[in-house]
Amino acid sequence: MQRRTLLAAPAFLPFAAQAQGFTPQNPECIAGAAPGGGFDITCRLTTRMLNETGIVTQAIRTQNMPGGIGAVAINHINAQRRTDPNVIVAVSTGSWVNMATGRFGRFGENDVRWIGAIGADYGVLAVRKDSPFQNLADLVAALRANPGGVPMGAGGAVGSQDWTKAALVARSAGVDPRRMRYVPFEGGGQTLAALLGGHIQLAPVDASEARGQFEAGEIRLLAVLSAERLPGTLSAVPTAKEQGFEAEWPIVRGFYGPPQMPDAAYNFWVEAIRRLTAHADWPAQRAAQGLFEFNMVGAEFEALAKRKTAEFRQLARDVGLVSQ
Known part of the structure; x- marks a missing residue:
């Protein structure tokens, strides 16, 4: 599993300036499954630490939205909140599998904005x-x-x-x-x-x-x-x-935003995740939830998401789970 640490943003540059002046209003993290699972952990750990570190000063609530392990969430985002600047959605390697096999309906890797990863499972x-x-x-x-x-x-x-x-x-x-x-x-x-x-x-x-x-x-x-x-x-x-059995399954955990999230909001959340994973308190808090280091944001995370989804789509074809 590739593990990557990105440099923290310069301490002398105010976060608001880096985020082009955007400030979220009533921010929300959607966990696309019932409480107790990986999406829930991803949202609750990240939002708690974003607030406790002061990286995001507005209280971020977590909303559980079960149904199809993320299918209801991505349909909700695309149907009702395509431009919402205040919402982020937990995502994992499993989401890429679901996109590749059509389990999210007509929505796939090009129907969200990929924000960043906060760890691996x-x-x-x-x-x-x-x-x-x-x-x-x-x-x-x-x-x-x-x-x-x-x-x-x-x-x-x-x-x-x-x-x-x-x-x-x-x-x-x-x-x-x-x-x-x-x-x-x-x-x-x-x-x-x-x-x-x-x-x-x-x-x-x-x-x-x-x-x-x-x-x-x-x-x-x-x-x-x-x-x-x-x-x-x-x-x-x-x-x-x-x-004696060849079986490995690393799981990237992170977030996406709505497909038409404004650039200022997208940059805000990318920078928030970047700053969080570079914070001195983050490694211990991440490890306490059983997660391991994997830090990647913005364009690099988008490239990873699209590449892995394409690989899973080909694998699904190879084993007959989807048609050619």
Whole structure:
């Protein structure tokens, strides 16, 4: 995973001047899923720190807007708030997957303004603490014996980001991912509740979503889908690769704005995210939410979003999830 730190804006240049005089009115962050998931964490962490550091002096509220793991949110923005300068929307790698597979309807990577990233997350495979699956090999053996015999679920439908996490492991093990038994939920909060309630046996979720239940001893993590073991409380969790399965899933977390957001407002939010990720207090606060360093804003973030969406679109065609 590429990790990048951008230089802070010169301290002697007032933020208002950098943002061309724009000041948000009743600013809002939309989390396109139910509370408790990655979008929710992205909004609440970022808005709290923007306010606490004084980078944005107006109180920023978070609005949860579940439905299609971001589909309702992007349709809301394009239908009702195309020019709104006061709203930002949480986005992730999964959003690029959904755009690539048509799950956002007719809206795609060219229908928003890409503001910036505030961190990275990684996929994990979670089971209950009393699960018979002690490691990834146990899970793979069960999938090989009966791909539909392990009920699993996470945010989004078949073909979504969370489904893809389990699909990568299944494919590495020689199992057809389309034969897996998968139940869609509205984000990580609902998914983990279903796992703890015994409604599913496996939850392919994000490290930041699973961290609290893992630390509480309520779940076991079979693997983290990163190139190397993660630091901190997840350092004991082996990667899929070290267990013999080629499966990695880094997750970029950040924000977009409405497609016709005025330039002054767009520059304001880009600069706000730039200043936040360069702030001395940010690394500790980010890490406390289970996120890792990944700082990118403006044109560079836009280029990344469009490139990754194009790559996912081609992958979806290759595996038959979308037509050629």
